[in-house]
Amino acid sequence: MTPFGAKLRQLRADRHITLRAMATALDISPAYLSALEHGRRGAPSPGLIHQICEQFDLIWDDAHDLADLARLSKPKPKLDSAGLTPEQTALANRFARQLRHLPTATVTAIDDLLRAADAGPRPRAADASTRPRAPRKPLS
Structure with missing residues (x-):
C-alpha cells in the first residue's frame, strides 16, 4: 500500500463512504480506486487529486498534504545511481x-x-570541494 492509498482509504472509512460510492462520485471505476488504495497503480493525476479533495472538502494544508502523499506514492520507484559515489x-x-x-x-x-x-543546507555537487582542480592557464 502506498502512503496516498492508505490516506485515501482512511478518509473514506472516517466518512463511511464505500469504495463503489466514492468511485461513482469521482467518475472512475471501483477497480481503479481499489488499485490506487492498494498501491497497484501509480500516483493519480493532479486533476483526480483535486476531485478527491473536493469530495472530502479538504482545504489548504490537508489538500496540500494529500498531494504530497501522491508524489511519494510511486509503487515502483526507480533510483539512478549514475554519477553517485x-x-x-x-x-x-x-x-x-x-x-x-x-x-x-x-x-x-x-x-x-x-x-x-x-x-538542512544543500551541499554543492557531490564531493566538489574535495575534487582536485586542474591548474588554470594564466591570462595573456
Whole structure:
C-alpha cells in the first residue's frame, strides 16, 4: 500500500463512504480506486487529486498534504545511481534489497534522517570541494 492509498482509504472509512460510492462520485471505476488504495497503480493525476479533495472538502494544508502523499506514492520507484559515489551506489542497492525486511521503527528512523537532511543546507555537487582542480592557464 502506498502512503496516498492508505490516506485515501482512511478518509473514506472516517466518512463511511464505500469504495463503489466514492468511485461513482469521482467518475472512475471501483477497480481503479481499489488499485490506487492498494498501491497497484501509480500516483493519480493532479486533476483526480483535486476531485478527491473536493469530495472530502479538504482545504489548504490537508489538500496540500494529500498531494504530497501522491508524489511519494510511486509503487515502483526507480533510483539512478549514475554519477553517485561508490558509497552512495552501495547504499542504494542495499536499501533496495533490504527495505522490505526492515522493521517499522527502522524505516521511521531512516525517514526522520532523510527529512532532517532535506531541511538542512544543500551541499554543492557531490564531493566538489574535495575534487582536485586542474591548474588554470594564466591570462595573456
